[in-house]
Amino acid sequence: MENLKELNTSTRVLMGPGPSDVHSRVLRAMSTPLVGHLDPEFLMVMDDIKVMVQETLQTQNPLTFVVSAPGSAGMECCLVNLLEPGDEAVICIHGVFGTRLADIAERCGAKVIKVEADWGTPIDPNNVKKALASCKPKLVAIVHAETSTGVLQPLEEISKMTKEAGALLVVDAVTSFCGTELKVDEWGIDALYSGSQKCLSAPPGLSPVTFSQAAIDVLENRKTKVQSWFLDLTMVKNYWAGAKRAYHHTAPVSAMFAMREALRIVLEEGLENRFERHRKNHELLRDGLERLGFEFLVSEPYRLPMLNAVRIPAGVDEALVRKRLLDEYNIEIGGGLGPFAGKIWRIGLMGESATPNHVNMLMAALKQLM
Numbered sequence: 001m002e003n004l005k006e007l008n009t010s011t012r013v014l015m016g017p018g019p020s021d022v023h024s025r026v027l028r029a030m031s032t033p034l035v036g037h038l039d040p041e042f043l044m045v046m047d048d049i050k051v052m053v054q055e056t057l058q059t060q061n062p063l064t065f066v067v068s069a070p071g072s073a074g075m076e077c078c079l080v081n082l083l084e085p086g087d088e089a090v091i092c093i094h095g096v097f098g099t100r101l102a103d104i105a106e107r108c109g110a111k112v113i114k115v116e117a118d119w120g121t122p123i124d125p126n127n128v129k130k131a132l133a134s135c136k137p138k139l140v141a142i143v144h145a146e147t148s149t150g151v152l153q154p155l156e157e158i159s160k161m162t163k164e165a166g167a168l169l170v171v172d173a174v175t176s177f178c179g180t181e182l183k184v185d186e187w188g189i190d191a192l193y194s195g196s197q198k199c200l201s202a203p204p205g206l207s208p209v210t211f212s213q214a215a216i217d218v219l220e221n222r223k224t225k226v227q228s229w230f231l232d233l234t235m236v237k238n239y240w241a242g243a244k245r246a247y248h249h250t251a252p253v254s255a256m257f258a259m260r261e262a263l264r265i266v267l268e269e270g271l272e273n274r275f276e277r278h279r280k281n282h283e284l285l286r287d288g289l290e291r292l293g294f295e296f297l298v299s300e301p302y303r304l305p306m307l308n309a310v311r312i313p314a315g316v317d318e319a320l321v322r323k324r325l326l327d328e329y330n331i332e333i334g335g336g337l338g339p340f341a342g343k344i345w346r347i348g349l350m351g352e353s354a355t356p357n358h359v360n361m362l363m364a365a366l367k368q369l370m
């Protein structure tokens with residue numbers, strides 16, 4: 001075989017459901033020369049990340065750390081540590097990621113009680129209440145920002161009823177993290193996982209996670225071993241939080257450097273300013289899309305600012321337009337998943353991709369293509 005050429009990808013504009021565009025400061029941090037994963041300087045990087053994740057999640061939880069794997073591993077981490085065979089788990093499903101939660105909970109040997117809503121609408125708290133009354137729930141798991149449909153799920157009422165039922169609240173905040181209000185302590189969230197590549201705008205492959213004291217108590221009182229060695233927090237926590245910082249696995253050092261810089265950028269901007277920026281650019285995009293004849297899938301109060309799900313107008317060949325956006329304009333947007341394949345687009349305005357310039361570029365390209 002001939003030698004392959006050096007990798008040279010196109011300069012894309014990332015406006016899909018993640019990954020989002022990454023700031024050049026983050027890319028530079030990622031090219032920092034390696035240090036060992038137990039080097040005191042790297043342990044300091046881990047400490048910095050932990051403090052900044054606590055701040056961005058608005059939590060004091062000491063067990064706040066980053067799983068060395070993507071958001072789906074954070075999801076698995078929360079469930080495998082909290083569920084044992086025979087436990088009952090209320091899983092809310094209103095899109096692809098709720099479906100994935102149910103799949104994982106079943107693989108943990110839990111009895112899953114599903115609470116469903118039509119895709120494109122939020123979960124009705126009354127149905128959660130009914131489900132809670134029908135079993136002895138160990139936990140309720142729910143997606144805060146359902147990236148497959150563009151729905152923002154209100155959490156506070158569901159959190160209250162979950163507490164009253166003596167269960168833990170597990171939240172998927174992969175897409176909401178750093179893009180919209182998310183208050184772990186105030187909202188009574190017990191276990192939460194997120195992702196690096198959406199509104200944080202770091203490279204994919206890491207999942208910030210936090211556990212409350214109530215969740216740690218459940219973990220510490222397990223009768224069976226956690227079924228995953230890699231995700232077993234009874235061991236991982238000694239690497240992230242233990243006094244000895246014992247070897248567990250080799251952390252992805254460069255990705256952690258990148259995450260540290262991305263978190264610094266978020267806190268420099270300020271959470272409220274960042275949320276406002278996502279809102280403003282969503283409104284700009286919404287106005288432009290509506291002028292072109294697109295309709296939003298989700299009713300207004302439940303729309304995500306960072307993930308705009310719109311129905312494709314009649315007569316538009318959605319796959320062709322998406323392909324031409326990529327080939328001719330270097331712009332990536334997302335298609336629909338599951339029942340929405342071919343029916344909607346999912347346009348991301350996440351982190352570094354939530355700018356007026358991104359919106360204007362996409363609108364100009366769409367005007368030419370449609």
Ligand SMILES: *Cc1c(COP(=O)(O)O)cnc(C)c1O
Pocket residue numbers: 018070071072073075097143145146147148172173174175195204205
């Ligand atoms: C992207 C996403 C995930 C999965 O994250 P990966 O990094 O792709 O594994 C989970 N939940 C939601 C809501 C997401 O948007």
